[in-house]
Amino acid sequence: MKLNEDHIAALFVFVEKKRVRFYDLQVELVDHLASMIEADMEKNKSLSFEDALNHAYASFGLFGFAKIVQEKQIALEKKYKKMWWSHTKELFNWPEILLTVLIFLISYSFVKWTDIVTATTVFIVVWFTGLIYILRKLKSPRKKTKLLMLSYNPPSIFLFTWIYQATWSLAFIPLNSWVSISQIFIGTMLLLINYRIVLKIKHEAETMYPELFLREV
């Protein structure tokens, strides 16, 4: 016998009670539990939904869902690291290397046509605005429903700029135009790579779970 919507809703409640807070993980676990329960109840017609559920949960082993949640987070981090590297590599291969060269030329021109102070100040403002814009794309679509796949941490993006600054200048503004140029270039590249990754992640989330992104009328 197939489970109805109330049963499925009860499974979501069950999974949430067992500390699985992320919707994408919940969906997977609910389906698995539901399939097991349906199979068990088919074999044993007198089995109740609750008993079938407890039996199904028991087969997840000693740690229940905890291990699965932990491993999924680790696997996701690995996946995003891989994405980061492959996107970076793309930008140094044909044809995207043209874009990289263009960004460098713009950074160079910007510093040479203005001055170090102006260039760095403008860059920092634009850069932070860009970063905030990117991070906002990863916000949960609904307050109460979180997606694990949206938990992307742009690698070292803050660390980069401030360490870079600290090693080359005692003040806020770099003393050398080449430091400024390379800072603007690297900063822009970082922003571009992270923007592309975030767009991909967001697109995947919207494709797989469109029900979370529907605008509430």
Add this chain to the structure above:
Amino acid sequence: MYIAYMQTQNAFLKGSISTLILKLLKENGRMYGYEITRTVEELSAGAFKITEGALYPALHKLESEGFVEYTVEVVDNRKRKYYSLTKSGKKVARNKMAEFLSFFKLMERVLQLNPVVK
């Protein structure tokens, strides 16, 4: 005695779960989690029981490595994740099976105390 046998079997099984998953996905195109555990159980006549606590970490790891991808569909009042091999996953599936077979042959030799003569 039988229980001890089952436990040893499960210990061997632990290291081969990703190979199993890759092979099954290669044969069946796309499968969902429960389908994988059920198929393994059926094919081994009940001897191999992959716990869900072992299956999903293996599946998610294969996904993070780019060997497996998924789609989501609505089935029977709920959403279901279907897993399938990527292009590199199909390549790895072939390699892993070959590796496993050569490991098995080597083990057999060693256990029979037939040293490999170079």
